[in-house]
Amino acid sequence: MTTSDYATYIAGLPRVLAAAATVYRDARGRVLLVEPNYRDGWALPGGTVESDRGESPRQAARRETVEEIGLDLKPGRLLAVDWVRGPGRPPIAAYLYDGGVLGEADLQAIRLQEEELLSWELVERDALVGYLRGDLARRLTAALEVLDTGGGTAELEDGIPATG
Template identity: 35%
Template structure:
């Protein structure tokens, strides 16, 4: 036993992403060069950075655009055996304008592509824990809510 009570505290890593839409209510999924599944634009927070700041920075780095981000759609407590405790934030990127779409310049060190997909097919397009999070984020986008999730499940 340790004398430091903080030794038992969770030390969660935090990541933030953005859910973008097109005019057909499809969601953007990106193809990372370093993952074997599709994801949303985003990444881990840097020291001293807020989740929103991280989401904005990651979108700028990965896509080369600077759209105004909307509200938080989901916060997901999503620890993984391989990566430890994590809390994941997903912000509403809204519908991308033609200018934003035309301005996308993928960071070749991170992304090899992107496409828009119907939310109904998301479970066939990415890993299950992310698919669950995206389904809830899409629903929150439509109903104006913010959802707290654990392992992608609405609590």
């Protein structure tokens, strides 16, 4: 196969987007959510994996945390990976990492990225569904269950456990 044949082959392959986010909690178990200014609803600190620049999901989770809330924290274990379908776009492979428990100093150091975010809030677990859209709420619920049980990474499709 020539170089141009290979390039043509690669250009014809299906597309997949990738995103990465991190679950941060406080000592009371509340989850840190951010409020974007570019869409309705709340989110976790995170965003698009810049794969064209060679960025991995883990690197993206860390970069997005720095950009969005001003904390440079190394992500912990992978809690969930979700295959998220959506109208008018390729599927997204969404990676969700454990950010651990933030102490008071961390919480005081949060600085929002004003270009994209309106606010942040620590939200009780039983109130999360009211803040998040369906697939993200289900993904976060699965990730919190992994943390609670010490189980393995959750494999999801549209926020629902994959069954094969």
